[in-house]
Amino acid sequence: MERNITLIALFAALIAGLGLIPKLTLAFGVPISAQSMGVMLCGTILGARRGALAVLLFLALVALGLPLLAGGRGGLGVFAGPTVGFLVGWPVAAFVTGLIVERWRAGALALTASVASVIGGIAVLYAFGVAGMAIMLDKTLVESALLVTIFIPGDVIKAVLAGLITATLARTRPASVLSRG
Amino acid sequence: MISLTCPVETWAHRRPAGLKLAALSLATALLFATDRPAILGAAVLGVAALYLSGGAGFFRAGLSNLRLLWPFLVLIALWHGLSGQIAAGLAVALRLVAALALANFVTMTTRLSDMIEVLSLLLAPFRRLGLSTRALELSIALVIRFTPSIADKGRLLGLSWRARSPRRPGWRIVMPMAALAIDDAEQVAEALRARGGLEPPGAR
Numbered sequence: 001m002e003r004n005i006t007l008i009a010l011f012a013a014l015i016a017g018l019g020l021i022p023k024l025t026l027a028f029g030v031p032i033s034a035q036s037m038g039v040m041l042c043g044t045i046l047g048a049r050r051g052a053l054a055v056l057l058f059l060a061l062v063a064l065g066l067p068l069l070a071g072g073r074g075g076l077g078v079f080a081g082p083t084v085g086f087l088v089g090w091p092v093a094a095f096v097t098g099l100i101v102e103r104w105r106a107g108a109l110a111l112t113a114s115v116a117s118v119i120g121g122i123a124v125l126y127a128f129g130v131a132g133m134a135i136m137l138d139k140t141l142v143e144s145a146l147l148v149t150i151f152i153p154g155d156v157i158k159a160v161l162a163g164l165i166t167a168t169l170a171r172t173r174p175a176s177v178l179s180r181g
Numbered sequence: 182m183i184s185l186t187c188p189v190e191t192w193a194h195r196r197p198a199g200l201k202l203a204a205l206s207l208a209t210a211l212l213f214a215t216d217r218p219a220i221l222g223a224a225v226l227g228v229a230a231l232y233l234s235g236g237a238g239f240f241r242a243g244l245s246n247l248r249l250l251w252p253f254l255v256l257i258a259l260w261h262g263l264s265g266q267i268a269a270g271l272a273v274a275l276r277l278v279a280a281l282a283l284a285n286f287v288t289m290t291t292r293l294s295d296m297i298e299v300l301s302l303l304l305a306p307f308r309r310l311g312l313s314t315r316a317l318e319l320s321i322a323l324v325i326r327f328t329p330s331i332a333d334k335g336r337l338l339g340l341s342w343r344a345r346s347p348r349r350p351g352w353r354i355v356m357p358m359a360a361l362a363i364d365d366a367e368q369v370a371e372a373l374r375a376r377g378g379l380e381p382p383g384a385r
Contacts, residue, residue: 013362071249076284
């Protein structure tokens with residue numbers, strides 16, 4: 001019980017910490033932050049349930065008014081902005097990512113975790129994000145989807161990195177990858 | 182840790198947090214219920230007046246908090262300018278500005294401790310049902326305590342990377358950051374257990 005709570009809290013803090021790492025800028029000028037990789041890692045390392053709870057806890061603190069999102073953003077305003085769908089989708093993304101890593105045991109962990117991050121952290125997340133954007137900006141789903149496609153290459157890179165990081169962690173400290181525990 | 186609450190106290194700081202949050206929910210629902218640019222424009226003016234009531238500095242701080250909206254406002258302007266649906270675009274833009282600014286207003290005028298009090302009030306029914314909310318309260322405290330510590334460890338990892346490599350530290354320091362977070366979690370869990378764990382005080 002205590003261990004689950006501290007793991008969830010520390011990974012919520014990890015997502016916040018990753019928001020402080022300077023943003024990388026892709027060749028064509030799209031900034032990518034490490035924060036959404038933190039969401040993927042919550043799923044691949046902690047597993048579905050704990051991963052989703054860590055992300056929920058992180059979002060609760062953002063809503064309470066802490067500037068924990070990348071770029072020092074936070075507060076209730078981000079939940080009234082056009083990107084609210086992505087925030088709502090984060091816990092679900094972590095859950096789906098974690099579920100896939102927990103259930104799909106065949107093959108190399110790096111591959112499994114990368115594919116799980118692509119499915120959870122991109123396919124599922126963008127479904128929420130695009131729907132949110134369609135509502136907030138009063139556009140159709142297809143139009144909103146077109147607006148965010150520019151961010152997909154960066155997220156694919158993050159998903160692959162999340163897979164590699166999870167596999168490295170499993171190789172060096174097998175007990176740490178709790179989704180496979 | 183720094184929160185987004187405005188350090189300069191305004192009249193709104195002294196209003197109960199629960200009231201502000203309830204008013205915010207109602208106002209946001211109303212903003213999404215209408216499509217008329219005139220009403221939404223009036224709402225934006227109303228929110229601007231709300232900010233101005235806190236002084237010029239408060240107004241400027243509120244304005245700078247809206248900067249994340251710029252790309253979207255430009256996008257809406259281009260989109261609707263080209264397609265000719267000016268009224269619809271105006272409604273979307275005004276609604277976004279009003280809803281976001283209003284939500285920021287509540288965050289800027291409500292202390293973290295007041296927010297947590299509202300949260301604990303909302304959770305009261307669960308306590309009545311016999312569920313412990315101590316886990317949530319404790320984990321909120323833990324995140325606030327450990328975010329600076331993890332950020333600091335990330336900084337140190339970056340420095341030690343730089344000491345050994347001419348290239349910039351990148352994603353490679355994320356793995357040790359995650360490992361350190363897990364170590365911290367294990368140690369804190371042990372410390373909590375050693376102090377009686379999560380049982381409510383007086384349960385033993």
